[in-house]
Amino acid sequence: MRSSRTADSAGEAHGTAEMADRAAVLEHRAQLVDELSQELDDTNRGLIALHTELEAARAAEARLAAIVAASDDAMISVSEAHVVQTWNPGAERLFGHTEQHIRGKSIDTIVPGAAFTAYRAVVEQIRAQGHADSYQSRWLCADGSEIDVAVTVSPMRDTDGALIGFTTAARNITHQLAAQAELAAARADREVMAERDRIARDLHDMVIQRVFGAGLALQSITARITHPDTSSRIHKVIDELDATIRELRGTIFELGQPAQKAASLRAQVLDETGTAQDRLGFAPAVEFDGPVDAALPDTTAAHLLAALREALSNVARHAHATAVRVTVRAGDELLLEVTDNGRGIDPAVTRSSGLTNLRRRAEKLGGTFEVAGRPEGGTRLRWRIPLTTAKDSSF
CATH class of the missing domain: 3.30.565.10 (Histidine kinase-like ATPase, C-terminal domain)
Structure with a gap:
């Protein structure tokens, strides 16, 4: 009887141990499942965040592309070898070349002679200093005409910061320069009119008065001269002085008039x-x-x-x-x-x-x-x- 009870007790202990082991395994598995579930949740959130960032980047890129496409300014990207890589519609409208025609060609196609020399100088300044100021130049259109432009050149860099090319923006300033020229001409006209007014005043206040005084003096002398020839000559001189005064007054009037075509x-x-x-x-x-x-x-x-x-x-x-x-x-x-x-x-x-x-x-x-x-x-x-x-x- 005693040995039978001992065997039963050993069996029960062994069963309890097995159950404990199974419980531990199940608990470990549950823990692994929880950990995997957490990792999946974190990965899902990461993927959602990455997707959101990618969508934002795509939207920003689309907005930038829309701005470049809609801009009236020419926006051109150029390689370090001065080869045109991109060409927006504004550049086509400004210079007359299509993107298919100009892409892959040197930018000196539209930047001839001295203008290309100035452009290269700006590029070298960017290489040396990292930036360059805007400048004015005259570039060539497809029809052979030239156009005045304000040019801004900026560096393009890769993710490591290495220089890979240049972005070039060119704005048509023909009307701006014409307005500046008209303004300068208007200022010059005002200065000329002011000087003409000064000359007219001097002629009226000084020259005419002196000539008129000389004529009066001669008239007073004529009254005391009895020799006919001498008197006749003096009268001719007086007539000349009168004619001179009339001419001076006409000149003064003309000086006071605005310049006309x-x-x-x-x-x-x-x-x-x-x-x-x-x-x-x-x-x-x-x-x-x-x-x-x-x-x-x-x-x-x-x-x-x-x-x-x-x-x-x-x-x-x-x-x-x-x-x-x-x-x-x-x-x-x-x-x-x-x-x-x-x-x-x-x-x-x-x-x-x-x-x-x-x-x-x-x-x-x-x-x-x-x-x-x-x-x-x-x-x-x-x-x-x-x-x-x-x-x-x-x-």
């Missing part, structure tokens, strides 16, 4: 000769030869009109002529010729201030001036300049 040169020459008719006592004959209006810039035409005005004034003052012919001829050179049938020219007169001004105007424009007597009587004045090398000059 000049009428045709033919019309202005006819106006000048018509104005001189009162002083001459007759109408000068006028002749034109060649493309007078088409050949001259406004500044050159202004010098010719000033020379004509001075020549006709000299005839009125000194020649005592009854006929004057004005010829304006345009070809390879511009010729102004004024001839009269007056008393001819005294050699001393060639040193007058009026003739000196005529000579100076011609020489400043690379031309010549000559005045001489005519065999048949009277004087011939020739004022000529080469139209191919005429320079702008101010007096």
Whole structure:
């Protein structure tokens, strides 16, 4: 009986141990399952976060691509060897090349000559310093025309920070430069008008008053002179002074007027000769030869009109002529010729201030001036300049 009970007890102990082992195994397995489940949850959350980041990156890339595609500026990526890699629609609109045509070609296709030299200098500055300032340049379009652009070049780097190329943005600044030029011209016009106002005031307050005073002094002297010839000469001088005052007042009025686009040169020459008719006592004959209006810039035409005005004034003052012919001829050179049938020219007169001004105007424009007597009587004045090398000059 005792041995049977002992055997039963051993059996029960062994069964209990097996059950404990099974329970431990089950507990270990449950623990492993929990750990695996936790790892799966963490992995799932990680995958979701990674997916979210990828979607955000794709959305950001799409937004960036949309911005580049919609931009009016040219946005170009270029390799270190200056080969075009990407070309946005703004670049196509600005320069006229399609992406299929330009991609794989050197950027000097649109950046010629000195502009390419400037571009390479900016690239070298980026290599050395990491950045470069924007600059202005003139680039070439597909149709052969050139366009003014503001250029910004930036480095492209890989994930390790190594330089792999350059992004280049070019903006059309043609209208901006035109507006700046108009503004500068407006400022210059204001300065010119201010200077003209100052000159007009000085002429009115000083010169006219002195000439007028000289005329009054001569009139008072004339009353005490009894010799007819002397009195007649003084009266002629007084008449000349009156004419001078009228001319000065006309000049002052013109100085006070804003600059306007000049009428045709033919019309202005006819106006000048018509104005001189009162002083001459007759109408000068006028002749034109060649493309007078088409050949001259406004500044050159202004010098010719000033020379004509001075020549006709000299005839009125000194020649005592009854006929004057004005010829304006345009070809390879511009010729102004004024001839009269007056008393001819005294050699001393060639040193007058009026003739000196005529000579100076011609020489400043690379031309010549000559005045001489005519065999048949009277004087011939020739004022000529080469139209191919005429320079702008101010007096």
